[in-house]
Amino acid sequence: MPEAMNENALSRSHRIRLASVLLLLLTVSLGMYLGLQTRDQFYEVEASWADYSDDVGQKGVWISSIRGHLGYGGIIHNFKNYVLRREDLYLNRTREQIDEFMATTADYLAATIDPEERRAIGTVRDTIDQYRAILPVAILAAEQQWDVARTDAAVRLDDDAAIRALADLERIWTANRQVSSDRMLSAVSRGQRLIWIGFASIAALVLSSVLIGYLLILLLRDMRGALSLLSKELQKRRALQQSNERLARAVEQSPATIFMTDTNARIIYANRQFEKLTGWSRDEVHGQTPRFLQSGDTPAAEYEIIRARLAKGQEWQGVFRNRCKDGSSYWSETKILPLMAADGTILNYIGIGEDVTEKRQAREQVARAQKLEAVGLLAGGIAHDFNNILTTIVGSAHLATLDAPEGSDIAHEIEQIDIAAHRAQSLVRGLLTFARREPGIPRPTDLGVIITEVSRLLTAAKPPNITLDCTAVQDGMTVLGDETHLHQIVMNLCRNAIEAIGGASGDIMVSARRMVDDLPEGLTQRSDGWVQFDVADNGPGMSAQTRRHLFDPFFTTKPLGKGSGLGLAVVFGLVEEMGGQIDVASQLGQGAKFSIFLPGTAGDPARTKPEKLDVPRGRERIILVDDQAQVAATFRRVLLRLGYRVEAFTSPLTALEHVRADPQRPDLLITDMVMPQMSGEDLVNAVRRLRPNIPVIICTGYNPSGLKINGPVADTLNKPVDPAKLAHSIRAMIDATR
Structure with missing residues (x-):
């Protein structure tokens, strides 16, 4: 029995030792496995990141440079510009860019062993070599002034193969970049899986070895920290990309026009509002200076001031009248400022403009309204005096017509005076009408x-x-x-x-x-x-x-x-x-x-034909009142020639006293409206208090409104008064009263 128990104890001890050894071996093996896998993942992350940042990134820079040499403003573009314009500027640019292109492609060839990339680069280099080879032909054509067709036939090259080779090169680069990105993401993903394996292993082995567990925890913590740092870096990059996208959308959707130029004032960017307001597309303005917007209103000296301020790193603000593509114009309140680097170097210039056309038009309308108000005051002020002068001219011309032989030169000259007076009258009426005074x-x-x-x-x-x-x-x-x-x-x-x-x-x-x-x-x-x-x-x-x-x-x-x-x-x-x-x-x-x-109207016209030439006459007594002596004298001479007995006055108060002395003596009152001491309206009302039914004719420089005259309606004639029309009015008023 004891031997059996000993054998059992030995057997259990052996089993425990064996289990311990196995567990230790398993723990050591698992630790070594996790350590090796973790190291491999770090190496993989480091290698994939280096591949992504160095190899793929550097090639991206070279490809971008090659694309720039083949695109707008590049070798082919400047070569064609030289062929068309024959300016040494484009020749020098072409030569410089060919040298830069060859240096860039040489670096690329030295860094790559990919046969497809080397084949694509070789194709592009062959095309540029062809352009370099025919450059002397283009120079000869420019020196000898060949015509365009001959030059084009001599230097025309097919660069489609170079374009396709560049596309292949970009495709290979894009594929390599995707492989590097996938490799890096895969390494990160495998590392995250290792974390969970480590946690599970720790939970299973913690009872067997605290030390082993502690070492594994330290190891896993370090690995987790490294992966966390990498994850945070990726998050920062993603946040920066999103911020750049938001900024780009804000600039693109801004209601202000925004454009950016290089230090040579050539436009490299214009936003959507710029296209909408000016009518010029981005492709049309790219590479141009903003000179195409100039309307000619801003003096050249102001542009010199702008350039001087920008060169000093100072901003400029002002208002331009810019020209649109369709020939129209708009007003822009513009701010131009330099974009500075951290060391103070000017990188670009930015122009920000606000369309203030409607604001300026509103200000112009206010100014126009003030101008019209001034015209109204001027018209009201001069109408009375000017029409008095015209009344004298028209009346005197009428009297001269009565004495001039019909068909004579003097009669013709008098007719020209009458026409000129009526044209002057039309001008005064235009002013009064425009000012809404008539x-x-x-x-x-x-x-x-x-x-x-x-x-x-x-x-x-x-x-x-x-x-x-x-x-x-x-x-x-x-x-x-x-x-x-x-x-x-x-x-x-x-x-x-x-x-x-x-x-x-x-x-x-x-x-x-x-x-x-x-x-x-x-x-x-x-x-x-x-x-x-x-x-x-x-x-x-x-x-x-x-x-x-x-x-x-x-x-x-x-x-x-x-x-x-x-x-x-x-x-x-x-x-x-x-x-x-x-x-x-x-x-x-x-x-x-x-x-x-x-x-139109179906009513009977007030006048169906021109007035008759015959002038009615009479013998009645007429009181004539006008503060202008020349006008009163002209009216008096005209009425005397018509047979009337005229008593003329330049003072309304004197005329009123004369009527007060004998109210039944005069048959008609003719008065001006605007007079010192007493207006025509007050004079008429005062006379009609003495004689209520006396006929009245008011001669005025402009149509009065809101007259309050007692008694029968008075006839109103505009100055300058046509003598024939005055004669008809006198006869009609006197006959109506009788």
Whole structure:
């Protein structure tokens, strides 16, 4: 029994020793295995990283350099530029780039043993050798000034093989880079698996050997730290890549125009907004200086200041008017700044621009509105005095006409004075209308009568080399508008056509027709229809730029002193006030046609024919009041020639005292509106308190609005007053009262 127990104990001890030995051997073997595998993985990571960073990376740099030599701005591009332009700049660049290319490819060949890469590099080198070989031919062609076809035939080379070889080289590099990347990721993945194997081994062997477990933990901790560092490095690279992508998207989607140039001011990048605003694509502007944006408004000295500031590393900020690809322009508030390296070296220049065209247009509109307000104040101030002067001229010309023999030279000269006075009157009316100081009264008006009157005035004033044809005006062209304003529209358009033709021979066609169905865009059907009035000439025509600003106030293409720039602006305003529309058709060298669309009416026109030439006379007593002595004297002479008994006064207070002495003595009161001491309105009301039914005629420099006159309605005549119209008004007012 004891022997059996001893044998059993020995046997258990043997088994324990054997198990211990086996466990120790297993532990040592597992430790050695994990250690060797870990070392191999470190070597693999190190080798794959070195392969990725050194071999593949360096080849990527060489391939990028080769691509640059073959692409835009490279050897082939500069060689072709030299062939076409024959400038030594491109020849020198070609030679320098050939030398650089050969040095780069030599380094590549020395570093690679891959037969496909060596074959591809050899193909590209052969093509560049061919360009170097034919370079003397191109130089000879430039020196002897060969024609383009001969030069092209002599130096033309097929570089398709080089392009394909470059593509093969890039394909091989991409494949090698992918292999290196896969190798590195595989090594990292295997290392992570080893971690979990180590943890499992430790859990299984911890009971057998604390020391072995501790050593394995230290070993695995070191390996895990190395892998963690590598993982963090990869995460940093990924985060940096994402940050660069976000920055690129922000720049690309920026509402500001952004472009970057090299230190020679040649554009290397432009964002999407730059393309959208200027109309130039990135490919078109790449390699160019921003000179193509210059509109000519900025002086050359300012560009010198910009270059000087940038060369010092200082930024510049200002406003440019830049030119778009289609010829239009825009205003850009621009900041140009240098991009500096850490050592202070200038790497690039960046231009950032904001489109401020609408802001400038808004400021210009405010300035235009202020200018118009000034015109309104000026027009109101000069209208009274200027029309008084014209009244004297028109009245004196009328008196001289009565004494001049019909058909004589003096009668012709007097007629020219009358025409000039009426043109001056039209100019004053234009100013008043433009400043909205003279409201229009829409009423049925025969447009044909207006055209006839304007034609009569212009026939004597226009040059003999210009023909004015109004035969295409149909009868019954009644429109709803102010008679004076219609007269201004017709006069301004016809006179504008005459001035456009100038000293050349030309024809002006005036026509008017009633429209039924063929309405232009913007007009709606009316029960009374529309009337189309056209003024067409065969003059020099207008450019698109002129047509865009045609109706702008103070815009004129005439020399200084030849035009105010208000005529067409007045026409546009009057047509718009009548509810009409104006269209312009014109091209350079093909004349111009202005089409006015006015609302028609079925009502009877206020005037169906021109006024009669006979002037009514009378014997009644007239009180005449005007603060201008010349105007009062002119009116008095005209009325005396018509047989009236006239008492003229330059002081409204003196005239009022005269009437107060005998209110029943005068048969009619004629007064000015704007006078010192007392206005015409106050004078009329004061006289009518003495005699309520006395007829009144108000002669004014501009149409007053909101008059409050007691008693019967007074007749209002605009200065300069036509003597015949004054005579008809006097007779009508006196006869109506009786």
